[in-house]
Amino acid sequence: MAPSAAPTSVEEPFPISRVADRYLLFSIDIISHCRRNHNICGMLVGTIPNLSQQNIFLGIPLEVMPEEARVLVERGAAYIVDDEEVHRKAFEEMSREERLEWLQEMDRRGEELTKSTGELKERRKDKALKEKGLRREVLEKSEGSVADSPASESTIRDDSPSSTESSLGFIMKGSSFSDTAWSEIGASEASLFESAPPSPALSVVVNSASKGTTTQKHFVTPTTSYPPLPNPPQDPEAGLPVVPKSYPLFRYLHSLGYYHMPGLRFGCHYNSYPGDPLRYHSHFAATGLGWDDEFDLLDVVGGGRLATGTKKAYMVGGEDVEAVKRNKAASQGAGLFFDEPSKEKGRETRAFSIEWAAL
Amino acid sequence: MTSLAHTKPAIAPAPLQQSFASHLPQLQSLAIQIQHNLEHQHRWADLHVHTHSPLTNEPLPRPLVSGLPPQRIYIHPDEQVELLKEADRRRKADRTAAEGAGLQVKAEPEREWILPTRLNEKWTLRRLAEVFDAITFVPPAPDTAADTPDRPENPWRTTKRVLLGTADSDSTVVYYIVHDGVVKPRQN
Structure with missing residues (x-):
């Protein structure tokens, strides 16, 4: 039910969906795989359907920068899928049997979820009752009837929505609250426990005989399209994601193991982190430039001063076009002249770290 | 035609200009301005203007200055950790001498390269890389400082x-x- 708890392996290459020239990941497994194994964080951009106005808490999909998508594709870890095209084609071709099968699968998962949340509720109730000194064994002998306190009941109800979000998707609870499991008990049974407040409106209990199957029904909405569809085939003509000029610097820093976040907050292209951004401070505010692009020294001064003030270094860098040409020629000539291309190989990407000198 | 190489220039360059012959006068004066600033405002010593690369002996992209700051200008974070550890060991060694004394970090000043620029200039990565390709890790020791013992390279x-x-x-x-x-x- 919860693949996020036990990480399922992700098969590479995995598809990256291109929707309106944005690169999106919809599967939580792939998202965590990217973060764990490829140092790619991306940005969560999806709102939560149930709480769409809470837009500071964003969920899947994850948008990755074109640079990140390109790095993944160049590593052979991913490939780009034109989502619109694939969806139109695949769902038109989907047979009725397949569709029904998938709907049944969704039903089955919903039931599974209902069962497990029911069990969770039971356990919480059990715990709450134990805390109050009312042991469960006694209750079950007396046909599961107990006056619950308003406090424990409300905590259980408040907590339950947290378990309704699984990696399968967002779960809509049935709106009709017409389950027979929740039965009000009469005052006669409450009188067994004189100390409990005899308020029948709040004292509800799960009927242990009918629990699980007829409690609130959950409906699972899948967040991924593959499955139900099989992974779309790789399109050899898809081409690489179009990237800005700062890409060589990104690729270079990424190859050194740095994590990246968008650099807008520090007036640069990328913020580079030496580890997961949740654990580390960023090291560099990096700006990628072309080899012959002119830049103002005022930008260097401003960037350097800001970065040093925020415990970073400002970085400018780019691809040395001459070195790339030389290396290309060397690798072609290597077969002919049998020299040592690795020794002669100049640095293809140069980066300069800038800090305030405090003079 | 043949005598052209032997004719004297109408105006002989001043001795100061001769050493800079490979660079434009505004770059020369800029180097001297930076040298002056370091010497008098920041108390640097051993300042020199370099016109040729110590690696290739080719003219540098522009005159560079080298000098010795009064205290260390840059300590790498990893080196700083080492220095602090060492300072802590030293403090523990002579605990009797001074109880309340703080950590005494000893970092000898090192010679540095200085790249003189003007704010209104435009730079490119290529030119920045050319400067770096033409210099050594540490500026060459000047002849005038021959009496000071050669520090082991950091x-x-x-x-x-x-x-x-x-x-x-x-x-x-x-x-x-x-x-x-x-x-x-x-x-x-």
């Missing part, structure tokens, strides 16, 4: 660095450390 100095001195038209000069490569920031 093992932490693994990337080239220059001090980017940027002068504005009002003669304010700001200094930034530029490393050739990915160097993690200092923990200020």
Whole structure:
């Protein structure tokens, strides 16, 4: 039910969906795989359907920068899928049997979820009752009837929505609250426990005989399209994601193991982190430039001063076009002249770290 | 035609100009301005203007300054950790001498390259890389400082660095450390 708890392996290459020239990941497994194994964080951009106005808490999909998508594709870890095209084609071709099968699968998962949340509720109730000194064994002998306190009941109800979000998707609870499991008990049974407040409106209990199957029904909405569809085939003509000029610097820093976040907050292209951004401070505010692009020294001064003030270094860098040409020629000539291309190989990407000198 | 090489120029360059012959006069005066600023405002010593690369003996892209700061201008974060550990050991060793004394970090000043620039200039990565390709890790020791014992080269100095001195038209000069490569920031 919860693949996020036990990480399922992700098969590479995995598809990256291109929707309106944005690169999106919809599967939580792939998202965590990217973060764990490829140092790619991306940005969560999806709102939560149930709480769409809470837009500071964003969920899947994850948008990755074109640079990140390109790095993944160049590593052979991913490939780009034109989502619109694939969806139109695949769902038109989907047979009725397949569709029904998938709907049944969704039903089955919903039931599974209902069962497990029911069990969770039971356990919480059990715990709450134990805390109050009312042991469960006694209750079950007396046909599961107990006056619950308003406090424990409300905590259980408040907590339950947290378990309704699984990696399968967002779960809509049935709106009709017409389950027979929740039965009000009469005052006669409450009188067994004189100390409990005899308020029948709040004292509800799960009927242990009918629990699980007829409690609130959950409906699972899948967040991924593959499955139900099989992974779309790789399109050899898809081409690489179009990237800005700062890409060589990104690729270079990424190859050194740095994590990246968008650099807008520090007036640069990328913020580079030496580890997961949740654990580390960023090291560099990096700006990628072309080899012959002119830049103002005022930008260097401003960037350097800001970065040093925020415990970073400002970085400018780019691809040395001459070195790339030389290396290309060397690798072609290597077969002919049998020299040592690795020794002669100049640095293809140069980066300069800038800090305030405090003079 | 043949005598052209032997004819004397109408105006002989001044001795100062001769040493700079490969560079434009505004770049020469800029180097001297930065040298002056370091010497008198920041108390640097052993200042020299370099016109030719110590590596290739080719003319540098522009005259560079080298000098010795009064205290260390840059300590790599890893070196700082080592220095602090060593200072802590030393303090523990003579605990009897001074109880309340703080950590005494000893970092000898090192000679630095200075790249003189003007604020209104435009730079490119190519030109910055050319400067770095033409310099050594540490500026060559000047003849005048021959009496001081040669310091062992700092093992932490693994990337080239220059001090980017940027002068504005009002003669304010700001200094930034530029490393050739990915160097993690200092923990200020």
